[in-house]
Amino acid sequence: MLLLELRKHARLAAKRHPMFEKNKFGKFFMYFMKLFWAGYFIFFGILFGMGLSEDNIVMEPYHIFNKGILIILIIDFLLRFIFQKPPTQEIKQYLLLPIKRNKLLNILLLKSGADGYNAFWLFMVVPFAFITILKYYGITGVITYCFGIYLLMILNNYWYLLCRTLINEKTIFVLIPIIFYSLLGVAEFVLEHRISTFTMNLGEMFIMSKPLAFLGVLVAIALMAWINRVIMVRNLYAELSKLEDTKVKRVSEYKFLERYGEVGEYFRLELKLLFRNKRTKSMFRMGCFLIIMLTAMLFTPSYEGAFGKSFVGIYNFAILGILMLTQIMSFEGNYLDGLMSRKESIYNLLRAKYYFYSFAVIVPFILMIPVIVMGKISLLTAFSYALFTTGFIYFIILQLAVYNNKTTPLNESLIGRQSTGTGFQSIISLLSFGIPMLVINLLRITLGEPASLWVLLIIGIAFTCTSNIWIKNIYVRFMKRRYKNMEGFRDTK
Template structure:
């Protein structure tokens, strides 16, 4: 045995080695080249976000310079809780939890917590934690530096950066717990409800009380008191330690599995579907996949829950009664159930896709079954929105046209992702996976198209035509794609077959 092999790595050498391996893995990923164009589009979108944050920084700076009731430092500290809440929501789309990429390393002869520590260190030093400095630094230069001096400006920037780092650990901890049980989402909901309590609790409840409470750290920072910095450092340390414990426990639980014997369950048969032959078989497969497997079941349950919540909000409040908001939420609520899973169509099937390639047109029948199933799912939002029709807030023609438009054009766009999906999504294992989160940027672009473009189309049409004519055009567009679904599904199938060996390699390598 060589001297190199006999030498034990220190903890920091281990962390550096693991992080270096992850960077190499990202560059050698199966979809690195195929997603290059999509990554450019995401980069362009990031530039828009940067521009938007700079614009907000200028706006808040102008407000702070004109305010007499609050100083510029107090205003930024009052804004910080809301900013961190938005940061938490943004991380849902982009941040991996440390344990999501730990499985390949857990069986290596490494120190006990080395893998989890490496990826927690990576999340602490991620460039994403600097995002909100794009808002804070220009704001501080325009409002804080000239009033308080550079020292106070730097102090505010450091506190903001620590808040973002702590938020990354808070997100990672809660997301990991929520992956184990949906009920854990009550933790962040309760926390942010408590955070906003000055708005609705107490004799002086309201915005003024909220600003007064959260301006206190700003007053301390302006006076160079050390307690905001010490409090933020202590909070960050506590969250890092708690996150480390939760991540390691979650990885061990999922990697080692459960020793409890599984009881036999009654097998539910959908015999009425058997009369439809192969199509009925794949419909049964889709239904049972959602019923028996944790990840697709959670995804569809979450989409249904959000659909119900949004429906109740639209029905019981007048916040969304404007024409623009009515159109936006009506289109959004129809696409939500299907888009949750369909945008990753074939991802779950990647676990057994080899079998689907055995018989000719098996995958075509599967796509057709998925189309029928998720078209039927549109009945849920359609029924839930009927009180809006009865109350006169939405015309029935609008709901019908948007439902058909979603069933037609929207699903046509979403199903295109089947051609480019080549990463297997675990059926039950949520915490760890061989490749972590799938980095298919094509799917991200398709998601953006189905959520944004229809509202632009509707707004444009309504500036040119009456609402009834607009609904008729949307209905006609959707109906055209519904009636031709066999043609475009076959086109998708043929393109998948041309890429089947590349896709099969990707599915196999990411299991």
């Protein structure tokens, strides 16, 4: 009953939000994209089912699929950092009511486990199961197999929630998933594919409705949920008591930036925004973690193909900008009135942000040096992807500076309110995530690998060298909408 009541309150809060009427297009577009990706997953499920059935005679198609289920779980884990927000809700006001905090957190975890995102992979698994399993085990085998995969996704959800909570608390905890997946990789190749054999047998036990398989996954889910609950209770008390604000270890003034004038001042403001506020610091840590994970994926045999290399390579450079710059001006909405009091301050702010995230691509480039030395990707590929990111991809994302008009809290996380993006934010975020791979693959198909890399390099250099021109254009368009945007920022503080 409490879960239903909280869900009802959340719907009412969304309808009563000042931005509800202005955000209807964004919601429609998000529903459209969900239907699009559902159809995309169904297509891949059919493709895998028919392709594996025709091309393989040594093993059953579902055995091959189950041997690679760990790869799907890793991809799902990484995608959750991009698409799935932490399962927070506005529980702060409920803490004043005679409701136990532990009960509220239990509902929070239950809500996370019942999230529809956990079932999204079934759009691919269900058609695959009907093609490959139905003829051997009937509809019962299909249902039990899909239910078993769904339980694995719920387990992956709690594993993601645990990692994200710890990473938000301290950056050092990024080593937990890195070490965990590294050990799985070592176990897979050193112990003669024991991990893939285990997942293959587990999938077959799902198909054959073995109670032990379901019981084992359910116990793992319960254990992971309990660990999450313990950590969330500790973090909740810490945030309520504002323990983080009682100590200041050191204050960095970044005085070396003074020589660069007003742009240097806004560069310094960006650094302080990232490293002195809880939410921005958490997002920045998450971006760094994803860069490390994507770089590590290039060392695995699973990404030897052209598609895998291009996917990991381009998002290795772009992921930090996609995470942070899609919120451009939303964090500044907390103090936009002060920024607007100075002439052309927004223009210099946009330039400083662009310079900061352009310099940030040096980090993934350095991390990829061992991959380049090993010959897995070429130096031209790395330069092309880096400049394509600083040029074309950032050109797309920075357009959000004109349309973002919702304030994002700087220091609320666990008990803070969630904010949904505007329609343009949803569109441009999806475009910035989908267009790079579309452009890269179209160029590769039409021009071939070497020529496509040179074209990407030229496009990136062109947009990078003309950045002052299109940033000026963004600034002019922002100033035309400034009163509308400022009204939105004030309404959503």
